Amino acid sequence: xxxxxxxxxxxxxxxxxxxxxxxxxxxxxxxxxxxxxxxxxxxxxxxxxxxxxxxxxxxxxxxxxxxxxxxxxxxxxxxxxxxxxxxxxxxxxxxxxxxxxxxxxxxxxxxxxxxxxxxxxxxxxxxxxxxxxxxxxxxxxxxxxxxxxxxxxxxxxxxxxxxxxxxxxxxxxxxxxxxxxxxxxxxxxxxxxxxxxxxxxxxxxxxxxxxxxxxxxxxxxxxxxxxxxxxxxxxxxxxxxxxxxxxxxxxxxxxxxxxxxxxxxxxxxxxxxxxxxxxxxxxxxxxxxxxxxxxxxxxxxxxxxxxxxxxxxxxxxxxxxxxxxxxxxxxxxxxxxxxxxxxxxxxxxxxxxxxxxxxxxxxxxxxxxxxxxxxxxxxxxxxxxxxxxxxxxxxxxxxxxxxxxxxxxxxxxxxxxxxxxxxxxxxxxxxxxxxxxxxxxxxxxxxxxxxxxxxxxxxxxxxxxxxxxxxxxxxxxxxxxxxxxxxxxxxxxxxxxxxxx
Amino acid sequence: xxxxxxxxxxxxxxxxxxxxxxxxxxxxxxxxxxxxxxxxxxxxxxxxxxxxxxxxxxxxxxxxxxxxxxxxxxxxxxxxxxxxxxxxxxxxxxxxxxxxxxxxxxxxxxxxxxxxxxxxxxxxxxxxxxxxxxxxxxxxxxxxxxxxxxxxxxxxxxxxxxxxxxxxxxxxxxxxxxxxxxxxxxxxxxxxxxxxxxxxxxxxxxxxxxxxxxxxxxxxxxxxxxxxxxxxxxxxxxxxxxxxxxxxxxxxxxxxxxxxxxxxxxxxxxxxxxxxxxxxxxxxxxxxxxxxxxxxxxxxxxxxxxxxxxxxxxxxxxxxxxxxxxxxxxxxxxxxxxxxxxxxxxxxxxxxxxxxxxxxxxxxxxxxxxxxxxxxxxxxxxxxxxxxxxxxxxxxxxxxxxxxxxxxxxxxxxxxxxx
Numbered sequence: 001x002x003x004x005x006x007x008x009x010x011x012x013x014x015x016x017x018x019x020x021x022x023x024x025x026x027x028x029x030x031x032x033x034x035x036x037x038x039x040x041x042x043x044x045x046x047x048x049x050x051x052x053x054x055x056x057x058x059x060x061x062x063x064x065x066x067x068x069x070x071x072x073x074x075x076x077x078x079x080x081x082x083x084x085x086x087x088x089x090x091x092x093x094x095x096x097x098x099x100x101x102x103x104x105x106x107x108x109x110x111x112x113x114x115x116x117x118x119x120x121x122x123x124x125x126x127x128x129x130x131x132x133x134x135x136x137x138x139x140x141x142x143x144x145x146x147x148x149x150x151x152x153x154x155x156x157x158x159x160x161x162x163x164x165x166x167x168x169x170x171x172x173x174x175x176x177x178x179x180x181x182x183x184x185x186x187x188x189x190x191x192x193x194x195x196x197x198x199x200x201x202x203x204x205x206x207x208x209x210x211x212x213x214x215x216x217x218x219x220x221x222x223x224x225x226x227x228x229x230x231x232x233x234x235x236x237x238x239x240x241x242x243x244x245x246x247x248x249x250x251x252x253x254x255x256x257x258x259x260x261x262x263x264x265x266x267x268x269x270x271x272x273x274x275x276x277x278x279x280x281x282x283x284x285x286x287x288x289x290x291x292x293x294x295x296x297x298x299x300x301x302x303x304x305x306x307x308x309x310x311x312x313x314x315x316x317x318x319x320x321x322x323x324x325x326x327x328x329x330x331x332x333x334x335x336x337x338x339x340x341x342x343x344x345x346x347x348x349x350x351x352x353x354x355x356x357x358x359x360x361x362x363x364x365x366x367x368x369x370x371x372x373x374x375x376x377x378x379x380x381x382x383x384x385x386x387x388x389x390x391x392x393x394x395x396x397x398x399x400x401x402x403x404x405x406x407x408x409x410x411x412x413x414x415x416x417x418x419x420x421x422x423x424x425x426x427x428x429x430x431x432x433x434x435x436x437x438x439x440x441x442x443x444x445x446x447x448x449x450x451x452x453x454x455x456x457x458x459x460x461x462x463x464x465x466x467x468x469x470x471x472x473x474x475x476x477x478x479x480x481x482x483x484x485x486x487x488x489x490x491x492x493x494x495x496x497x498x499x500x501x
Numbered sequence: 502x503x504x505x506x507x508x509x510x511x512x513x514x515x516x517x518x519x520x521x522x523x524x525x526x527x528x529x530x531x532x533x534x535x536x537x538x539x540x541x542x543x544x545x546x547x548x549x550x551x552x553x554x555x556x557x558x559x560x561x562x563x564x565x566x567x568x569x570x571x572x573x574x575x576x577x578x579x580x581x582x583x584x585x586x587x588x589x590x591x592x593x594x595x596x597x598x599x600x601x602x603x604x605x606x607x608x609x610x611x612x613x614x615x616x617x618x619x620x621x622x623x624x625x626x627x628x629x630x631x632x633x634x635x636x637x638x639x640x641x642x643x644x645x646x647x648x649x650x651x652x653x654x655x656x657x658x659x660x661x662x663x664x665x666x667x668x669x670x671x672x673x674x675x676x677x678x679x680x681x682x683x684x685x686x687x688x689x690x691x692x693x694x695x696x697x698x699x700x701x702x703x704x705x706x707x708x709x710x711x712x713x714x715x716x717x718x719x720x721x722x723x724x725x726x727x728x729x730x731x732x733x734x735x736x737x738x739x740x741x742x743x744x745x746x747x748x749x750x751x752x753x754x755x756x757x758x759x760x761x762x763x764x765x766x767x768x769x770x771x772x773x774x775x776x777x778x779x780x781x782x783x784x785x786x787x788x789x790x791x792x793x794x795x796x797x798x799x800x801x802x803x804x805x806x807x808x809x810x811x812x813x814x815x816x817x818x819x820x821x822x823x824x825x826x827x828x829x830x831x832x833x834x835x836x837x838x839x840x841x842x843x844x845x846x847x848x849x850x851x852x853x854x855x856x857x858x859x860x861x862x863x864x865x866x867x868x869x870x871x872x873x874x875x876x877x878x879x880x881x882x883x884x885x886x887x888x889x890x891x892x893x894x895x896x897x898x899x900x901x902x903x904x905x906x907x908x909x910x911x912x913x914x915x916x917x918x919x920x
Contacts, residue, residue, distance in 0.1 A: 240901055244908045253914050278898055285902065287910055319906070388858045390868040390875060432870050442886040454893045461900050468907060 081105060081131075082123065095130060099170050102134045120155060129167035132159050133174040137181075153194070156182040160198045165205045172249055175206065176215040183219045193227040196220065203236060206249055210239040214249040217241075218258030225265055233266045237275075242464075257283050257294040264301060268369065273309035277302065281317070284328070288321045291328070297364065299328045303335045304369045308376040313339040334360050338370065342377060347402040350377055378403065378412055379421055386422050386435040394431045406431060517547055523735035527629075527667060530555050530564065535806040537571065546575055560594055561632035562587050594631060601627060618647035625660060638664045638673075651684045655692055658684075662699045666733055674703040694721040695730045698739060705742060705807060710815065711750035717743030718759045722768045740769035741798075742808065744776045748783060749818035753826070756784060788823045789844050795819065821857060828854075828863055828874060836872040847872055 084101060123131055136155055156178060168175050179202050186195035199220040206214040217236065224233035241259075244251055264279035283298035306314040313336075316325060329336060334357040341353035354361070354370055361367045381401040385392060394406040394413075403409050413433055416422050423436045440447075472478055517536070521529055533552035537545045549572045556565040569582045605620035625640035641660045648654045658681035665673040678700045681692075701716030720739055747760050760766060760780060770777040775794055782791035795816060802812050827842065828834055840850040854874060857863045865876045908914075 242901070242904050242908060244905070244912060244914055246912050246914070251914075256909065256914065278902070282902060282905060285906065287906065287914065384859065388855050388867060390866040391870040393869060396869060430870065435866075438883065440883070442883060447886070451889070454890070454897075458893060458896060461897060464904065465900060468904060472907075472911075 095167060095170055098130055102131065102171075106134070106138070124162075129159070129163040130170060132163070133168070133171055133178060136178050137174050153182060153185055157198050160202045160205070163205060168206055169208075169249075172206065172215075172247075175202075176219075176255075179216050179219055183223055186223070187226060192223045193229060195223045196227060196229055196232055199223060200232065200236065209243070211242040212249060213241045213244045213251060213256060213259060215251055215255040218255045218262060221259065221262035221266060225262055225269070228269075230266055230269045233263075234270060237263050237266060253286070253288075254292075254294070256286060257292060257298070260286070261294050261298050261301075264298065264305070268301070268305060273305055276305050277309060277314065280305065281314075284324060285317060285320045288323055291323055291331075295324060296328060296331045299324075300332045300335050300364055300366060301369065303332065303339060304366060304373060307339060307342050307373050308369070311376075311380050312343065338373070342373060345377070345381060347374070347377065350374060379416055382412060382416060383422055386424070389435060391432050391434045394426075394433060397433065517544055517551075521551060523737060524732075526555075526559075526732045527663075528732050528734070530561075531667065532806050534564075534568065536804050539804050539809070546572070557583075557586070560590050560630045562590055562594075563632050594627075597627060614647045614649060618644045618649075618653060621647070622656070622660070625664075629660075629664060634664055634668050638668065654684045655681055659692075659695060663733060666699070666702070671703040671706045674699055678703070690721045695733075697721075698730055698734050701739075701742065702734060702807060705746065705811065708811065708814075710746040710811075710818070714743055714746035714750055715759070718747060718763055718766045720765070720769070722765045736769055737772045738805070738807075740766075740773045741776055741802070741805075744770065744773075744780055745808075745815050745819070748780060749815045749822065753784075756780075783819075783823065786826065788827065788842055791823065792820065792844060820853075821862065824853060824857060825862055828865060828876070831874075832876050834874040836867075836874060839874070 084098070120132060120135055132155075136152070136159060139152055139155070159178065179199060183192075183195045183199065186192055199216055203214055203216045203220055206212075206216060220236060221233055224230065244256055246252065260279045260283035264276045264283070267273070267276035267279060280298045280302035283295055284302060286295070288295065303313050306312070316328075337357070338350075338353055341349045344350075351374065354374070358367065361370050378401055382397065385397065385400060392400075394409045397413065398404070398406050398409040401409070401412075403412065410426065413422070413424060413426060417424055417426075423438055424433050425436065426433050521533060524532060530552050533548045533555070537548040537552065540548070549568055552568050553565070553572065556568060565587070566582065601620070601624050605617070605624060608616040608620045621640050621644040625637045625644070628634075628637035628640060631637075638661065641657060641664060644653070644657050648657055658677045661677045662674050662681075665671070665677070678696050681696050697716045697720045701713045701720070704710075704713035704716060717739055720743075743766065744760065747756060751759065761784060767777075770780070775798060779791055779794040779798075782788070782794065799812060799816070803809050808815075824843070827839060836847050836850055836854075840847045843850060845853075851867060851869070851872070854863065854865075854867060858865060858867070864878065865874050867874055
């Protein structure tokens, strides 16, 4: 097997360098799995012998011996662990046992960090995923050492590609912690793109279904953002998420918020403003009892994006939690001012407001978005002109929308026509723009099909809602509460429930 | 809004004597003082002189002193501060006050309702003459408890209304008008007319032009006769206020039925022929002449104590209505002819129309190149389709968000505060 071969090769090289006769190697090659450790010992032994023959300093030899001893003891422990793993990996109940055992052996693992590599080598990731998880997690440690980072990445990669989803779900928190460390190493090393594909595979493995949210979603999206790989991210984002089940996926509230926040940012990068707005709104309206920095950041972005896409700040829906309602506006007062300046539809006001709060916007990393607001204000003003005028000269447009000159007006109008912002035609001879009616007459087959598809979609969605409703009404806690209520409110609740208006 | 005194007004054409002849008592004094503030010399002195004359007939020494100070000796010796008169009046007032209070206490001891009521009433009248409006108000309100017949109630209400007008407290005016109207068997048309005027004025002050117009056009012609309401308002005022508010707020059919075909109101309009012409012009779409009449009236209306705040706004509304009315029957309108009809430039008219279109008051689009206005009717079918698709999308979005939140709540997923 590959890990054996690796070991053999190293010992081979080290041995032949010393010019030791070849017949020493044979036993190493023929050794079985368990005695691989023995082989190692032997290889180490021959190394020390080499050092001895070369007349190395006594204390070096001493150290070698000591480390050899330590390694030997760790080896023994690791061996025992490996045997446990093998024995307990057959059936699901045994896996649960294994889980507890592994949790208990946390300390032992921490102490035997140097030999973990070899331990991993002994275990096949696809069969013994659980053990790999624990070992890798300990290997990652609190802050992984730079030289071990590369190895960690490789191992993480192997784990993710080869892991068994069922075993993953037994200890999902460990898996998310491993993935997170992997991601952090990649980001710190400056290669976020490396983590992208593995994390994507990770998501697919952990999810029982595409509708489930996992902690890896947030990590993956963050990596894509840093690597500017928006398209890869959109692939994952387009699956609508309906379930957030912590037992199956190891999800914590922070992960959900991160998912929404990063997802919104990716949509912003792709300029799909309405989807971005949805994501940010999910983050804001998530149930909460304490204000979270992610929620505040989402609120700020939500405000700016809704200015760009709708022209007015979309209010907080009434199901936002009370905590958020009360405090979020105070935290984002500059953005409130921005919204007020935008509402005046006056370019000067908007620019003045932006200049005033530029520092704060830069700090929140929202300056780019805010600058896009300015553009969108031009667009919106020009769109309003289409409602009032049939034809308008470019000079007039420039004047009405506060653009510097007719040439800029022409550029803007041209851009808007290309992106389907307005329907118009420019007559360059007269310098006139004619605004046309919307060509869509809604009388084609394609519209019919589109409407039909939407209706089907909605019927499915309604069925889903009915299903969830049924689930809730069968939930024992709910039934218990309803019975309690009935018992207390006997008499008038019945009438309320059944009275026909 | 033209609120400050503009000395460049056409002072000489304003007929002060004629104007003020319609008012008596407190209304006269108030209006004279107001005009004096607004207008420059020489009418200012004239107004102040008349105010001083009127005041000397009464007992209001405080206002008298103020007016004399405003005159500042410019009218000669006859209008210097007549301290003797002041002292005399004050002494007499003090005596009267004592007597009235004594009588009132007597009546209270006797517990005769009618006399108590009259005592309070007299006290109220006294304070009113003095210019002590707050006490007058209080006294009048006290009579309420002792009113036995509906006539008493009416008298009380009318008194309170009068005082509230001077106080500027229009909330009370509305309240008491309502009270008076609700009194059983109030059938005297004069009283009704008075109440309507009062209500109309209150609505005008509250900027509720439509309501004010409705009230004013219902005022009975009886008011023109002997028993008029000149302490508060003159019939000309009724006509002017009513007509302007109606023009600004009624639509065409209402204008016809309530104003033009209204016999009673026509009698009022006869008093101010300009306004009558104005209304007829508007109805007949002779906008140029209508607007020119309005401009002529503007200066004199700025001197009116009730209307001066609202002149600008009413004018604007009337102008807009005219513009909208002009464009409704046409599919396309040539902007230059329209500019001529309204006596402005093409660019000006284009700007005004653009503003109205953006406000959604006119359904049209402007062809700025050829300067033509094209009427435009919303395409219902397209609009319905668009709305349907939008509603569908909104539903999907909301339901998705709801299901997600439900899942979060089910697993008790919340960011909790650190313990």
